[in-house]
Amino acid sequence: MDDEPQKLSLKREVGLVGAVSLIGGTMIGSGIFMSPQTVLSTIGSPGASLVVWACCGVLVILASFCYAELGTVIRESGGEYIYILRTSGPVVAFMLIFSSVLFVRPAGIAGISLSFAQYVVAPFYEGCSPPVLVVKCVAAAAILVLGTVNCLNVRFSMSVQVFFMVAKVLALAVIIIGGLVMLIRGHTESFEDSFENTNVGIHPIGIAFYQGLWSYDGWNNLNYVTEELKRPEVNLPRAVIIAISLVTGLYLLVNVSYLTVMTPAELMSSNAVAVTWGNKVLGSWGWIMSVAAALSAFGSLNGTFFSGGRVCFVAAREGHMPDILAMAHVRRLTPSPALIFTTVVSLVVLMAGDFQSIINYFSFTAWFFYGITLSGLIYLKIKKPDLPRPYKVPIILPILVLLAAIFLVLAPIIDNPQIEYLYVTIFILSGVIIYIPFIHYKLCPGLLNKLTMFLQLFLEVAPAEKNM
Secondary structure, three states: OOOOOOOOOOOOOOHHHHHHHHHHHHHOOOOOHHOOOHHHHOOOOHHHHHHHHHHHHHHHHHHHHHHHHHHHHHOOOHHHHHHHHHHHHHHHHHHHHHHHHHHHHHHHHHHHHHHOOOOOOOHOOOOOOOOOOHHHHHHHHHHHHHHHHHHOHHHHHHHHHHHHHHHHHHHHHHHHHHHHHHHOOOOHHOOOOOOOOOOOOOOHHHHHHHHHHHHOOOOOOOHHHHEEOOOOHHHHHHHHHHHHHHHHHHHHHHHHHHHHOOOOHHHHHHHOOOHHHHHHHHHOOHHHHHHHHOOOOHHHHHHHHHHHHHHHHHHOOOOOOHHHHHEOOOOOOOOOOHHHHHHHHHHHHHHHOHHHHHHHHHHHHHHHHHHHHHHHHHHHHHOOOOOOOOOOOOOHHHHHHHHHHHHHHHEEEEEHOOOHHHHHHHHHHHHHHHHHHHOOOOOHHHHHHHHHHHHHHOOEEEEEEEOO
């Protein structure tokens, strides 16, 4: 027997198709079926809502280009966390991981699972809203199923992602084609005086962007799994360009289709806009859209799980989370402890929150840390220009996206202050209070070591090495 111990690491099993499916399949989720009515009601007019959707797409494309450079310079999994750790230091990185692990990622999973559940139960409650308990039970079941799938096998999880990516693109194609047919037939009422009643205040614009950007969430998912990506210096930029350009085009055409088939009033009053669209265009076959929207959300939930568990995993590997979360299953080579932890926290957030509040506070927190990440890229460009960069963007791009992130964080607070945003800010900053005793001074290590040993044996996991 070889005396040298075998090193355990996550495999590079994500190719270009899987990468495009991970980004696009996570982005095209619940948002495009749940957010259009909120964007329209917040901004006030059909024309302005289409401008918001287009601007969200442009902002995400610019941000993703910046992340592509970061991903090829810092070739480690973990997304914002690892970039902030390498550029801004451990304290700020811990603030991110503290809020991300306990709120941002679980909130994303809870929000998507709630919209999945809404569409699953919608056909059984025609003409009325489904009971909240029923919706949350279905959402919890979806979280548990996908948590299990991701713990079992990376390749199977990516196969699920590719399948649902194809299914949801086909569903959006049906909506687009149906809308174009109605448009050709002269249904253009929603586009007459399309900018009338537009709300031009800072707060409505900010909230409309929050709701629109929720539909684009997932654009940075590939950066969380860089160590599992084949040839990241080539496939990361390619996948980003292909996936986000495709999604932006689809979203604009889908919104045009919604506004062609429905009046703005009908769109704003709909609980499940794709089902309303299906009933008006497909008649007795309208239930197909409910199934398609549910499948879309399910695929997005799978992608969010796939990347979210990796954030926990990388943070634990860097010493910012318990050691058990940095371990992988000895046979399946999946970060199962981190995925189980993400599942449990997501279920807690699901029980406590509702869809709209989850989205607003999720977006506020997410763009706060996107801004810090982009300032790190600007720092690397100025202070370390000689670092090898297989992919490079002009410095003006991260500056523009940083300004947009600052606007998105400050706009809702300045124009219409709400105490909830103060609570979220305090929650983010409270990470420092946890960091000093438990991370910097490493208090209570004995108890954690015993628990780690028990869980390591129980879950059949071992520490995993970095893939460089």
